Amino acid sequence: MKKIYLTVLIIPALVFLTAGNGLAQASKEFHPASSNVLNSEFPKISDDNSVYFRLRAPEALKVQVQGGDGLCPKPLDMVKDTAGNWDIIIPNAGPGFHYYWFIVDGVRVNDPGSETYFGYGRPTGGIEVPVPGEDFFQIKNVPHGEVREHWYFSEVTGKWRRAFVYTPPEYDRKPKIRYPVLYLLHGAGENERGWSLQGRMSFIMDNLIAEGKAVPMIVVMDNGYATAKNAQPAAGFSARDMTRMAETLEQVYLKDIIPSVDSYYRTKANRENRAMAGLSMGGLQTILIGLNHVELFSHFGFFSAAILGDVMKDPKNAFNGAFADADSFNKKVRVMWFGAGSGETQFVSMMNDTRKKLEEIGIRSTGYVSEGTYHEWHSWRRFLKEFAPLLFK
């Protein structure tokens, strides 16, 4: 999607908006974003998804805005008015959720008008841009499940860890029923709250279950970082760091997370009823942890997966030989699902390359491209909507 940043539009738009007379009708109408806190007026969005940002900073020398790929991946200069407000209007914002921040005299800061979401390794502002024709991720008048905070002690890391666990709508009413489990992993720089907050996974699942498209299931969203007891934490998110961290996280899944979930919740505790899916770094973790343990999982989702390094170099001999007998694998692993957004071309390539390699050795998989979305949450919301109905059937 090509973007033209019409900062020159700011002045007339401001005139129309503040004039308070008939002229205002002729201009774009802007409404506070649904993601704004309390009664915050800014940021505002027009019906054609232009986004109007404002920060009050009378003493600042320079203010810019920057955000996710579907909004403004490069810093854009904002313009100061005589009242000390810095403004910009960004046209053609992509659909769904975008992280964004201001840069005030070189310091990255969050917009006080928006909630924050854990991303980029810190709390980061975000805006929800309407998506015409799509409401699968909105709250509807259907039975709602719960997202629960679940604390458990990890012997592997020597620390208490927090997971969020979605239980389906009927969970409390039917105390004898047991449910299959999807382990759903977040991306680098995000945390265990991402899928329920940015991802709206509970509304997506509630809606799919209400429509009879997905079977009721438990969804476990754990934290994607793990450092073994007495070890040094990884320095960042290089391929090497992420691969090393996945090795520790693998132990956490085997020894801590899965046993804790199976003992605390009414799960169907077997491989046929256990799935794993993750986005970006979580997609890599799904490869490294999940494919190494097909004795534990039977369905996999790779969402904009970071298929880095040598992980798919020699698939036939990798993953404890999981792919060695393709027919046996295809019978055992019911779903191998890949997704990427049309705007994140590198991830589309990784997906296609990987699926080609798998095809060459006889492994079945499904690929999906989300039109007009990037390496952002609206891609991953769509992937969950497509993927969840395929599970446990």
Next chain:
Amino acid sequence: MKKIYLTVLIIPALVFLTAGNGLAQASKEFHPASSNVLNSEFPKISDDNSVYFRLRAPEALKVQVQGGDGLCPKPLDMVKDTAGNWDIIIPNAGPGFHYYWFIVDGVRVNDPGSETYFGYGRPTGGIEVPVPGEDFFQIKNVPHGEVREHWYFSEVTGKWRRAFVYTPPEYDRKPKIRYPVLYLLHGAGENERGWSLQGRMSFIMDNLIAEGKAVPMIVVMDNGYATAKNAQPAAGFSARDMTRMAETLEQVYLKDIIPSVDSYYRTKANRENRAMAGLSMGGLQTILIGLNHVELFSHFGFFSAAILGDVMKDPKNAFNGAFADADSFNKKVRVMWFGAGSGETQFVSMMNDTRKKLEEIGIRSTGYVSEGTYHEWHSWRRFLKEFAPLLFK
């Protein structure tokens, strides 16, 4: 508590800390705060609770820090080093959780090294200062309850609302048992996540229940703002705004929240098993909603309550005549509990004045002062610890 802001200490401390030799032993040792995100080094805290803040801002002209009453209620200038970092060490920080923020060239910004918490009407940074000798609010190796996200549609406001609901440890294992309910209200500028995040209510309740000090109960933490369908939202938090909002919130409690909780959770749905407590604005709401409905509630907690305006002017005739017959009230309402921190003198006065007025008309109440704490979360954590054991016995 008197505070001396020893900014002059920064230079030698920095020298000792970065020298990497024997001298470091002679200086204060600082450790990353437990509230820091991922592997963030700053803010750091010393064993005697000096707090060392740093923000990297090479291009900024002026950087200050400001925070809660137990930390630095007035803006303090930070000092820039040659590498572009702005530093300050604040000695004698008060116990527990404090909000804080930086002011960069006049713009209030959050520290990227800390999580954010909803306070002051926006996501705001916070730091956890250790409390020697107190661990009642820490996670321990005891059975844990869950904090669950509960969505319900409000006919009064015409909107979906989110509450967080604590269910006690045994809730899922004993599907035939019903539980009493405490409605626990947050303060002005905060939201429904405050009690579980800043307040650590789930760990406090888990520990009290494990020690046999509190009976297992459900705790409902709803959002404290409400605007009736088609009405204009309140502009702020004046006594008038808060009183008007409480009138709408009263309807939300009567028609939406309590019915939703009683239908969704296994509650003991009667006044004997229903309590209400709130902090600051939530204390005012507990007065205005709770005392007007003693047919619904039997235990009350007023935590640093904002007893504003005329609400206690003529108690004998107020609250639908609840206090008209003192003996009857004292039998019906089992707990009237007030708390204030020794450092929030205005709230201590309001508490004492109110209790005196109640005493004059024969109404029994309990008062508690938390030593060395302010209008901040560590006061409210202590109040919950003192109050919860009195309920439903």
